[in-house]
Amino acid sequence: MTRDNSIVVEKLVREFKKGPRAVDGIDLYVAPGEIYGFLGPNGAGKSTTVLMLTTLLPPTAGSARVGGYDVRTEGPKVRSVIGAALQEAALDPLLTGRDHLKLQTMLQAIPKAERKPRQEELLDRVGLTDAADRKVGGYSGGMKRRLDLALALVHRPTILFLDEPTTGLDPQSRTALWEEVARLAREDKVTVFLTTQYLEEADVLADRVGIIDNGKIVAEGTPTALKEEIGRPSIHVTPCREEDRQRIAELMKQYGEPLGSERELVVRLREGIGLVDVIRAMDADGVVVDDIELRAPTLDDVFLAKTGRTLEGAATGEDGASAR
């Protein structure tokens, strides 16, 4: 029998008392061995979705099968095939890193003879061997995240949930964690469900991305396909002299759709138009610019196209979304 390490979600809803629908009827499918990036601003419903898929929160309506098991009725079976590192690392400051791993091996009923070697292997893998006997209360944020990841891997899960795993990490720790997650998917064929509010993280790691906003999935696909969908590249021009701004704007308008920007003049290029066409036109018109740049579409452009806001703006609460 082949293992089923897929995630299938249909019309999943979670309502809180006296609150809005945190998750509002989402559908999604994560294929076995895939890294699925769940992207959205704070309060979009990412963490609530993870809590439901990891059986920590019952759904209000809809269904979800994780590893072939129903999250409502087969919670223990779901928990036996998943590992999860949640947003706020659930660690005991009074225990050491090694104590945490010992506890986890006991909870997961790892045979006694295998416990120590597994603990050492995981401590080594996340680079915490030297700090293993220190109390977790003294760990840095990055060390806690790495320990949390090690704990999630104790029982060799086939599906891994990572809820904003790199939030608050320095660039070096972030890269190390990305490498480990990519290795897990590539070598161990683990399905990874990763929530993030970092565009770069989703772009670098995810095979496919789902963008959630106000509890609904507004776009889904590979990062490349999503960018292509909205997307032609845009040209960003900084005029040399302020008095030329209007003239340059009029000229650029002939080559594409103007996009709002305070500092730069931006147009999304029409089909078949290239940077060279714009430069030639400016040259012919005698216009002088400080800077001109061709930019490929980003996931933020996708978010902007789908929601009318930038991800950064949404995250800082410009939309008034409450944290969920």
Add this chain to the structure above:
Amino acid sequence: MRLWGVVSGVAWRTLKNVITTPSLLLPSLMFPLFFFVAFAGGLSQVQNVPGFDYPNGYTAFQFVFVLLQSAAFGGVFTGFGVARDFEGGFARRLMLASPNRTGIVIGYGLAAILRWCITATLLTVIALASGMKVGGGPVDLIGLYTLALIINICGFFWSAGIAMRLRTLQAGPLMQMPVFLLLFLAPVYVPLALLGGAMHAVAKFNPITYALGTGRGLLAGDATQVGLSFGLALALALVFSVWALRGLRSAEAAG
């Protein structure tokens, strides 16, 4: 096997924290000892009051109360730990890693028992060293400690039920106060017959009164109402176990 893994894991971690953290260990040891020394020593002349008919003296009379009190509060203190784990988020790890979540409650319960065993041993050694007279045989003494152990489990299930419903350490007084009232509305300092007025009326219907009476009888080797006391204690344990497990379901539903 998986259930035992969860039970032993939760119990190991809870005990490790208690034993290696003086601020958690010392109060559960010091309070019963303080009560024992204060009550048995300071009130020892009560045994000369007419009508005080306990044959083994006031030290033994007070020892049984402090033993049952330490058992009840040992359970409640473990409930504080449950609340702390839910408030701090550690309970999520347990909920996530445990295929069988009932094992989490049993694990905390086992830790409450083992934690109380440390207190009971120390208390017994000090009571014997201070000259406590023991009239009961081994079976009587096993009965006394078993009765206390059931009360320990009752205290734990009660407080764990509150902890998992409210999931905050601020629920501490709610866990502690009813246990405190129940204990001190029993014949603590004098036998039931010497209590008067409203106190006597309340104590007469207090299940702890029966446990105290039977416990003191077991220590003296002359136990009465054994079946009733054990029956009441077991019934309370059963009711509070349902209360605790429903608390767990409530915590699961709240996420």
